[in-house]
Amino acid sequence: MHTARCIAAVLATAFSVTALTAAAQDSKPQVAPPGEAKAPKTRALEAGAKLLQRSAPLAKFDVYLNGxxxxxxxxxxxxxxxxFCKQVNxxxxxxxxFDGNTTGANLNGIEYIISEKLFNTLPEEERRFWHPHNGEILSGQLVAPGIPDTxxxxxxxxxxxxxxxxxxxxxTGANGKSGDSLPLGxxxxxxSFNRDGEMLPNLQEERDxxxxxxxxxKRKKRADLVKLAKPQSGVDDLKGKFGRASHDIPGVTDSRAGGAQPAR
Structure with missing residues (x-):
């Protein structure tokens, strides 16, 4: 019980935006949308809004993950x-x-994360939209920059x-390739990447x-989590689609291996 309270205290401290920003290195966006610089009147309106309006829906989006x-x-x-995540329950x-972690970063997507329990309530047709996370975790790809290892x-x-x-x-660009100046298409x-060798190596090296x-x-330190891993849906959906050799990650298996073909 004492250990659980200590972990909770560490998490509460570590997940503050201030702590995360101080510890993690800046990742600046590669593109900037076109447009005129903010006019003084626009800046004044922003300042007034900050003082007078609420931003409650944005509260508690304070867990920073990088993957x-x-x-x-x-x-x-x-x-x-x-x-930048909010744990609802x-x-x-x-x-x-976002494509970076600075104030100039561009919003470029959303992600919803659900437990295995909720995933098991989804109809089969819906499951093809949900990627598994064990490969990201056990490989060390997914990280929470700036917080203590524990x-x-x-x-x-x-x-x-x-x-x-x-x-x-x-x-917004990646791998040295330029992105679109506006959200297009x-x-x-x-x-998710579920095998070693699927990801372009420069991506991870540059991030690290x-x-x-x-x-x-991180991968070595998470070896104890392998015993918790269960076969997951979607692990094999992109198997062989990257055009280069790949290798299994210990503990990462598809729940449909030997059975039905991956959902499309």
Whole structure:
């Protein structure tokens, strides 16, 4: 009981936006939307709104996660995603996605995260939109920059066997490729990397250097979570779609292996 209270205290402190911003390195966006600079009147209106209006729906979006997404229909389109999340209850979280972690970052997507319990209530047709998270966690890809290792480990433990439904609405650039200056085209359903070798290696290396993260070390420290991993839906949906050799991640298996074909 004492341990649980200590972890809760660490999490409460570590998940403050101030603590996270101070510890994590800046990740600046690659594109800026076109338009005139803010006029003095616009800035005055913003200042007045800040004083007089409420922003209650934005409160508690204070858990910062960093990970990677391939687009399900375009696996070679891969992006780093900065998640700012609100844990609504033990089974449901909602996140806003940005292309950076500075004040100039562009909002480029949303993600909903649900527990295995809620996922099991979904009809089969709906499940094809939800990607599994065990590969992201056990590989060390998914991180919570700036918080103590103990708190991050507890957070990842709580997210084991969970699922995410993610839509990217703006291609703001990745892998050295320029993005669109405005949100163009249809929304894109994002997926997760479930095997080593699927992600373009420069993506992770560049992130690790910038945020001062050692993914390989995080992977080792999460080895104790493998025993918690259950087979998940969607692990094999992009198997063989990346055009290069890939290898299984221990503990990451598809619940339909040997059975039905992946949902499309």
């Amino acid at each position: 990677f997404h391939p687009m399900k229909d375009h696996p070679e389109m891969q992006v780093e995603a900065h998640h 033990e089974d449901f979280a909602q996140c806003t996605l 708190a991050e480990h507890e957070l990842m433990k709580k997210k084991m066997n969970s699922y995410g439904k993610t839509w990217h609405v703006w291609n 249809p929304v894109m359903l994002a997926w 250097t910038r945020l001062k993260i050692k993914t390989a070390e």
